[in-house]
Amino acid sequence: MPGKTLVEKVLSHASGREVRAGDITIARVDLAYVQDGTGPLTFRQMEKMGLVKAANPARSVVFIDHSSPPPRKELASDHVYLRDFATKTGMVLSDVGEGVCHQVAFEKYVRPGEVAIGADSHTVMGGAMGAFATGMGSTDVAVALALGKTWLRVPESWRFEVTGSFAHGVYAKDLILRVIGDIKTDGATYMAMEWGGPAISRMPMTERMVLSNMAIEAGGKCGPQPSDEETRRYLREHGREADWREVRPDEDARYERTSAYDVGPLEPMVARPPQEDNVVPVTDPSVKGLRIHQVYLGSCTNARYEDIRVFCDYMRGEAVAKGTRLIVTPASKESYVRAMKEGLFGVLLDAGATINSPGCGACPGVHLGIPGDGENVLSTTNRNYVGRMGNPLAFTYLASPATAAATAMYGVITDPREV
């Protein structure tokens, strides 16, 4: 028998038996969560099942992040229902102002080697912790919350071996956009995108999170990465080093596919509308110099403290170009407070930014930055579908925080290496 992939290891542990790619298994769920867009349906399904309970209340979390604070009475009433349900079942509530579910889950709850199921597709970000983390719909998560388990087909793994060092102005966002551009939005459907190699070992956690976060953008079921000393450092920094354990694939694991990327020659990348695989280098004439009406620094993908820091390092002293709006929505309260304490809000406000409270903000198109008809948005988020940001007649371009900063300064898509 060959060795095991990272997902085979985690899912074997969670299944209490040896499982391999292709097996159908029932796995223990160590962490389950919903957000305010999917939670109401989840809880109504639990009521229909007659299962108004949490198998593990302390590891069941209700996040209010997608319409937070609520812009409409219907959404405010959904929040009332969610809070009442959390109280009734003893689930943990992460209320208005705490931040995006995946970011807060990563800071507080996701553990290496465990199984995390969330009613939101970007739950895959938990893979950066060395967990099996995947998004499911409301009814699947209803079962996971109530019974503490879920059924899964153990996915085949696609190994991404990453080498080299990023050039100035190039980040993990550029790598994942390049990968999605190469394999397309359904290239990894049903598969685990497993990351490894020396460039991953050297990568800080906040950048690893970008790679796992956007696994879903290639159709991936999960995007796990080894849990190593950097994982331990991150957990220590968050006061939970006791949660750390090493998780690695076996050296002789069997991968369905393998791809190698040397990030040395990688350039800043931009995904053009209407989807994430429509990717070109920032130097491409189709994007370079394109007028941008709104720059958005937000989402679980790229709005952590470190992203705001990078953005400000590029912006420092400069103002946002006339005719361009800059909207910043820190991903979590932790990121918000740290950016504020370190003076980054001053840099942003002096430049002309609007700063929202922590949450999803403009990313899913509910509020706090919906673009107008015909407008172009340069966004650090993860999706640029027609209508994604709330207006089917606007256009979203995806890029890194560095490219976003360079673009904000000039009002046109700008190569961050040139500023």
Next chain:
Amino acid sequence: MGRAWKFGDNISTDLIAAGRYYHLRSNLPELAKHVLEDARADFAPGVKAGDVVVGGRNFGKGSSREHAPVIIKLAGTRAVLAKSFARIFYRNAINIGLPAIVVDTDRIDEGDDLDVDLEKGVVHDRTKGIDLTFPSLPPVMARILEEGGLVEYIKNHGDLVVDAP
């Protein structure tokens, strides 16, 4: 019997259930009035009970919002056919009792009269007089669909079991 409504590749959940209607998620009949609005504005007003949504590759890509298959079903759709599905949408569709069928949809045209036979695994295109066969679901998903979805399945079995008879 139902009419085929053709859609292209990569129909995202944002096209099916747009973010600007987020506030209607707890009012599904109202949300269903906007189903697939940004892909085909004529679909929601025109769809009849028993009609069939016919997509291309990677149908349902994007978010986990189960509201997407729920409102396709609520609009009266009998089944969704596609060359391939995004993973979460596929699982959600089965969980809420909407057949999601992998078949070569290039052979179906807009407006064709279709009959879907889940037991035999055949889509009859009456307009063209052809049968398109499709593979059966994995056993656990087939049982969930047969029993009307995951809520009914859990009620029937009292637990999550994948080897139930």
